Amino acid sequence: KNEVEQSPQNLTAQEGEFITINCSYSVGISALHWLQQHPGGGIVSLFMLSSGKKKHGRLIATINIQEKHSSLHITASHPRDSAVYICAAPEVGGSQGNLIFGKGTKLSVKP
Amino acid sequence: DSGVTQTPKHLITATGQRVTLRCSPRSGDLSVYWYQQSLDQGLQFLIQYYNGEERAKGNILERFSAQQFPDLHSELNLSSLELGDSALYFCASSGGTSGGPTDTQYFGPGTRLTVL
Numbered sequence: 242k243n244e245v246e247q248s249p250q251n252l253t254a255q256e257g258e259f260i261t262i263n264c265s266y267s268v269g270i271s272a273l274h275w276l277q278q279h280p281g282g283g284i285v286s287l288f289m290l291s292s293g294k295k296k297h298g299r300l301i302a303t304i305n306i307q308e309k310h311s312s313l314h315i316t317a318s319h320p321r322d323s324a325v326y327i328c329a330a331p332e333v334g335g336s337q338g339n340l341i342f343g344k345g346t347k348l349s350v351k352p
Numbered sequence: 353d354s355g356v357t358q359t360p361k362h363l364i365t366a367t368g369q370r371v372t373l374r375c376s377p378r379s380g381d382l383s384v385y386w387y388q389q390s391l392d393q394g395l396q397f398l399i400q401y402y403n404g405e406e407r408a409k410g411n412i413l414e415r416f417s418a419q420q421f422p423d424l425h426s427e428l429n430l431s432s433l434e435l436g437d438s439a440l441y442f443c444a445s446s447g448g449t450s451g452g453p454t455d456t457q458y459f460g461p462g463t464r465l466t467v468l
Contacts, residue, residue, distance in 0.1 A: 269454050271452075271454055272453050272454040274456075276459075280462070282440060282462055282464075283462070284442060284444075284462075286456050286458060286459070289456050291454060309435050327395065329395075331452075332408075332410075339385065339397040339410055340453075340457075341397070342394055342395040342396070343394075345394065
């Protein structure tokens with residue numbers, strides 16, 4: 242079974258700062274997911290990564306398959322980026338879509 | 353708006369009772385997933401259905417059951433409720449042809465269940 246670890250658990254930043262959230266997993270995977278959970282509880286899928294790097298606006302996600310590590314970067318952070326960021330990896334051994342989740346990184350961006 | 357709908361939004365009930373949570377996936381999505389999010393456990397996978405068939409099972413209690421209907425909507429039934437079942441229950445859907453780990457999942461707004 243895959244194990245997913247995230248760091249840091251909590252992160253406070255000033256508006257405009259560059260932010261990095263890390264995710265590591267224990268067993269090789271075909272894809273890694275980054276999710277954003279808003280303060281109201283809603284969950285949005287940000288990225289699904291199989292290799293390399295993806296960019297969407299100010300968000301960049303990278304993955305290193307050999308090192309079993311992924312990072313989520315936020316450039317020019319803004320208070321509206323305040324949310325919980327969760328990485329998730331597939332449970333190994335099947336072709337199913339069920340995911341194992343990290344405990345999340347709670348990000349607070351101050352104006 | 354993800355296109356996934358869940359009802360009800362909030363549910364308050366008593367221990368020992370039974371409730372049904374409903375999920376309508378995005379139009380055309382064949383896979384539906386159910387997740388539980390409690391304060392101490394984080395997000396946990398419960399069960400996946402793909403085109404009406406059970407595809408994968410996670411840490412779903414025997415008191416819980418689910419099904420996916422021919423119109424692809426899904427229901428999660430929770431019975432003999434305990435205080436510890438209080439949580440946010442999310443469903444998600446995906447449109448990939450395999451219902452596999454590389455499909456992007458679209459989450460519904462969740463149902464907040466409170467068991468008193």
